[in-house]
Amino acid sequence: MQEIVQLDGALTALLIPPGLCACAIPIIEPPPPHPEPKKEWSQIQTLVFRWWTAVHRLRERLFSLFESVILSDLDYCNTAHVEQGMWKSVFYTVLELLRSWISNPESTGMLQVDPHSSSGNSNEENDVLFVLRHICLKDVIEVGEDRLCSLLDRVQSINHIYLAPLLADGRPPPETRSRTRRLVYLSAQKLMLFLGDLARYREILLGDRNFGKARNWYQKAQLLVPKNGRSYNQLAVLAMYTSRHLDAMCYYMRTLAASNPFPTASQSLAALFNEIRPRAENLMRQLRRPKAEVTNSHHASFHSADPRFQRVEIWIHPLDGQTTVLQGARRLVYLPTPTTCSSQKNISRPSQSSSDWDRVGENDEDDEDAQAEQEEYANMSLIEASKLSRQFGLMFIYAHGKLYTKIGMETFPEVASMALQAFSGLLAQKPCPLSAERLCQLCVVNMYNVDRAMSLTTHVGSISSTMEKQSGSKASGAFDRFDRPHYSGSKSEMDRSEIQPISRLSGSETLRSVHHDHAARFALDAFSLLCRRTAHLLQEPIPDGEPTWWIPPDARLLLSALRLWSEWMILHPEHWLPPPNHRDPTLRPYLNDWKLVAELCTRAANWLNRNSTRPEYEEANPTTSLVLCLKGLSEYEVEDGEKQSRDLVHEFQAAFLFEEAYVAGFKPMLDLIPKLYRYTGDWTAETVADFVRIEKLVLFGDFLCGIEPPVLTYDLDRAIYESAIERESSEKKQDRPSNSLPLNYSRDSNDSTSSPNDKSKPETSSHNTDLKDSQASADIAALQLKRALLQHQLEEEARLAAWRRNAISQAASGGRRAVELEVRPIYLLPDTNCYIDWLEGIATLAQRSSNYTVLVPIVVVNELDILARFGSSSSNGSTWRSGRLVEEDSEVTRAGLIQERAHRAITYLEHEFAVRNTRLRALTARGSFLETIAYRTEINGGREPGQTNDDVILACCNHFCKDDSDRLCLGGFGRNADQEFPGEQTNQPMRIVREVVLLTSDRNLRLKATNINVPARPLRTFVNWSRLPLITLLPNLNAEPNLIADGRKAEFPRPQPRGQWKQPLRH
Secondary structure, eight states: OHHHHHHHHHHHHHOSOHHHHGGGSOOOSOOOOOSSTTOOOOHHHHHHHHHHHHHHHHHHHHHHHHHHHHHHOHHHHHHHTHHHHHIIIIIIHHHHHHHHHHHOGGGGSOTTSOTTOSSOHHHHHHHHHHHIIIIIHHIIIIIHHHHHHHHHHHHHHHHTOOSHHHHTTSOOOOOOOOHHHHHHHHHHHHHHHHHHHHHHHHHHHTSOSOOHHHHHHHHHHHHHSTTBSHHHHHHHHHHHHTTOHHHHHHHHHHHHTSSBOOTTHHHHHHHHHHHHHHHHHHHHHHHHHHHHHHHHHHTTTOOOOOTTOOEEEEEEOTTTOOEEEEOTTOOOOOOOOOOOGGGSTTOOOOOOOGGGGGGOOSOSSOOHHHHHHHHHHTTTTTSOHHHHHHHHHHHHHHHHHHHHHOOSGGGHHHHHHHHHHHHHHHHHSSSOSSOHHHHHHHHHHHHHHHHHHGGGOEETHHHHHHHHHHOOHHHHHHHHHHHSOOOOSOHHHHTOTTSEEGGGOOOSSEEOOHHHHHHHHHHHHHHHHHHHHHHHHHTSOOOTTOOTTOOOHHHHHHHHHHHHHHHHHHHOGGGTSSOOOOOOTTSSOOOOHHHHHHHHHHHHHHHHHTOOSOOOEEEEOOOHHHHHHHTTOOGGGSOTTOOOOGGGGGTOEEEOOHHHHHTTTOGGGTTOOOOEEEEOSSOOHHHHHHHHHHHHHHHHHHHHHHSSSOSEEEETTTTEEEEOEEOOGGGSSSOOTTTHHHHHHHHHHHHHHHOTTTOOHHHHHHHHHHHHHHHHHHHHHHHHHHHHHHHHHHHHHHHHHHHHHHHHHHHHTTOOOOEEEEEEEEEEEEOHHHHHHOHHHHHHHTSTTOSSEEEEEHHHHHHHHHHHHHTTBOTTSOBSSSSOOSOGGGHHHHHHHHHHHHHHHHHHHHHHHHTTOTTEEEEOTTSOEESOSSOOOOGGGGOOTTOOHHHHHHHHHHTTOOHHHHOEEOOOSOHHHHHHOTTHHHHSOEEEEEEEEEEOOOHHHHHHHHHTTOOEEOHHHHHHHHTOOOOOOOOOOOSOOOSSTTSOOOOOOOOOOOOOOOSOOOO
16 A cells, blocks of 8 residues: 555656656657558647656556455445545546646646747647547546456456346346455446446547446446445536436435435535526416416406595405405405206205305315316327426426425425426326336435425424423313314214324324425325326227237336335325425315325225236245346356255246335335245236235235324225325315205215105105205206396496596506506514404314415514513503503403413414414515514514514515516406507506405505505405304313413513504403
């Protein structure tokens, strides 16, 4: 090693520009003949040759010494990193130096050696580049490849360990207890990585960037030691060279999830996401453009008739898209959707009054097959496969970039929706454009981000002490009632114990953060799409001449990914149990995850049942001896002293699963050991693999039935799997509290008609007649309601059309331009008054089945803190609110009541944030989301100089107003109007889209919000319009709230005046 150190120092001293040392180097040997006949080397080229000859001899000697050390002691090489030292000294430093000189020939110092030469600098530069590129660089790469390949072969032959048979099937070698074999694997992997690097340098500096040879070496290195992250990093670098960003993202994540990760992969992955972000945002704008045009045409005829008003609000309900037009002092009211009894099968009901229709809505969900047809096949004739694949790649990377960086998560649901829709379209094509490797890549990426989001998960144990202090056993029962969605239906629907809402599945020991919930939801939605497509393919009829175990080729591709993901779910139930429910109900695709999983398990079980003849196979952990024996090697080629006969090769055959080999070395799947499935009989390995995968899926269904609480159930009579989870109402098209009434009535009527002892035949016939009459009456009532709704819609359209004509006319004559505010509520920001006046209303909007996200500004939390401590009066005795609504004698009673309600509001918020309610988000004055309200201190209370708390709340609302992107001009609402007002294109009302709503009873605050085009409504009005099940029973909120995290007495900032309590307090 001492000689190696000395030669390394000499080589380092010689690696300087040739112009500085070439003249002083003696001529060791003459240059070779010129490759072109009848042409000689120039003087500058001769000097470069003189320098290169010295460098070449030092490199050859240094490589020989490194080679002798590697062949003699692999254990020392692994400890002292001898292979890395050889690569850096002999290859890497020289290659990078030549690379820099080729890009900048003047840095060689050779162009100034002969300044009086008759030839120009360009000829000298070409001479220098010719020698550097075709002599020096080729010598390093080509000779280096030969020497490294020879060294790799000698390492194997000396230790009698041959790698080619083990890597022939594209599978990693089996685990071994032989230290010598492990050392050979490690050393051989390093040499393979060096060979891949040399091939990569060749393509970059000399070739056409094919990188096929380099990729082959990197893949061999990855298979040899899959737990090392460097090979994945090199594959990611190649993917970036060829603009395969999805492959690069997967390889970088494999690098970070390896047992020995590459240190700079995280920065490279962040740079990749930063590179993709502008392209993905541009694609999203292009995809939104047709939607905006449709929205414009949809609202073209909705305008107001009164010329006194310059503003109109169009409220769009998130459940069914019902449009409500508000102008002036008109109230926000939800109009019921009519339904007819005759459209429902086997259901009869008595006639209902018009008020009963307020509780009737659309069906909970569309038929699953109809949804699949709409989502998968609607765009196939419009979107080319290449364009759809590009769209999916960008959106998928963009979505995982948000999960990785946690930046821009407010738009994550929309991005995830676009990615899932594109993924659904790709799965629907025949043949499927996604390979099995690509599908496994998608699963691996989802696994990595879900596992990474686990770091934000908080354990129940950290909050259990607080919960015990706040409530006893009775309070815990109240909390259970509070978490359960409120139904106003009959008793039979509430007693369906086998069907549990998602929010009630609390068997897991952990609670997920919002970030973790987003990642898990996105991954499960992708899994649901795979389940839906595979179940559809398994129903295809068997072609003529094919056996009963025939499987469509596309289904075989999907089964590998399904097998991989189902195994991950078994190994990591903490990520999906209880199932995540953080889904926007207005975004596609509309998936019932567990219903699709149940359908897939049913199809898989049916496929197995129709095959009475199955291969008999046995799972075995592969060993090196067994793998070599299967390759037909003789006894002396088997290691570790194990004697195997060649006759064993003919006794059995073996099948392998591609997905098990693919995730080898991946940390979240380290417990999945690649198996060897030994079978006998006249079967192909591909068919045996199909049986293994489908049986694993059936076992996965049994696992989901056996966990506590169960996710699936199995119906023995019908031999099908069914979902044991009821979809949250936020995932349904409309909540129907009275759905159980027709079912109960129908069941009672069936029981009465089927009992011969209770009713006679004449009574039965008269009863049936009454049922028909009641059904006809209900149908008539529904038709009458539908007629009223259509008449109301026509009146609204006429009024709005007249308003728009008047607004255009006034704008054309020099008046102000009118404003048309389109409100699509997603974010709700209640004022402090709402928490005092009606806490149950806020609990209704923030329940888990809600369609909205309730924002809680820190300034509101601080106001509630002050009120909970001091009531409505400050410490100096002065009244906080300027107006007095009661007499002086009752002021103490009023202050105590306000203090008590503020106390309950703070306790409620602390409880909801402690259990990670995804419908509640804390908000700073600068618009940043917080997942806790434990930190309540902001600089200057979040106020700018001269601002009040009202201004801070309005600023919080303004953070969710995107005027630049949402302020669009509507196209003409009608051709007749365009003809009457030729100048309306520049004078038409300005449409502004808002997704945030301010909830307050303070008229002054609502007026301020109107001035900045922020929709504002009282809390009770909005709750009635939302159609959410009303929370009437709150848990015991009399426990002492954690006003101060550390228990110290804190001095609260002086309260800022914010107006009066406008509504009387309700007891």
